[in-house]
Amino acid sequence: MKLNTKIKSIDLISSKDKLQFDNEGTFPINFGNNFIDDNEQIKYHSEIELFEGRLSFSIEINFRYQSNCGRCLRVSHNEEKSSFSTTLNIIEDNDYEINFDDEYFDLSPFISEIIIEKMDINYVCSQKCKGLCSFCGINKNNLSCNHSEKNSKESPFSSLSQLDL
Ligand SMILES: [Zn+2]
Ligand SMILES: [Zn+2]
Incomplete structure (x- = not known):
């Protein structure tokens, strides 16, 4: 109620x-x-x-x-x-x-x-939280993937990562 x-x-x-x-x-x-x-x-x-x-x-x-x-x-x-x-x-x-x-x-x-x-409007679980990979969505705190920040910047398609596809 x-x-x-x-x-x-x-x-x-x-x-x-x-x-x-x-x-x-x-x-x-x-x-x-x-x-x-x-x-x-x-x-x-x-x-x-x-x-x-x-x-x-x-x-x-x-x-x-x-x-x-x-x-x-x-x-x-x-x-x-x-x-x-x-x-x-x-x-x-x-x-x-x-x-x-x-x-x-x-x-x-x-x-x-x-x-x-x-309530904390900018709540993060830890200041060290690595977040989710913006390419494959895995939790980077627990797992790793090949989609590093560095690769994404060098890729000719890097601007695509800005898009919400
Ligand atoms: Zn977190
Ligand atoms: Zn990834």
Whole structure:
């Protein structure tokens, strides 16, 4: 089931106490070579309190994601726990454009930001990763072939290697 990220504004406005939310569900993300697919469950715990126009908000997220090496495509599985807290003045303008004229307070922009912050858009499995051969596609970390960089530059057809055939 899709992660529930929406909190009714009226619940927050009418509560005198801190509200706590625990939810679990799918929250697919694609960021560079990193992704959370639509079967993966993520979890969060959030505490929210509205007092004299100030919204104190904290959230802790547990999530798993995959990263594919940008050179050899090797998949790495990662597990993270990350948290964030802030206090917003909801009477004046705030960075998140939150105001309680809206029916819901939506946590999804916070969740996306927290998750993406943990992801490396230029992820490689190792700085020494040799990647895949652009001619035959083998993984040069494990195997070798005759298609060295040097050969490709000397070949009269080397410009063909630039093409995506
Ligand atoms: Zn690699
Ligand atoms: Zn090769």
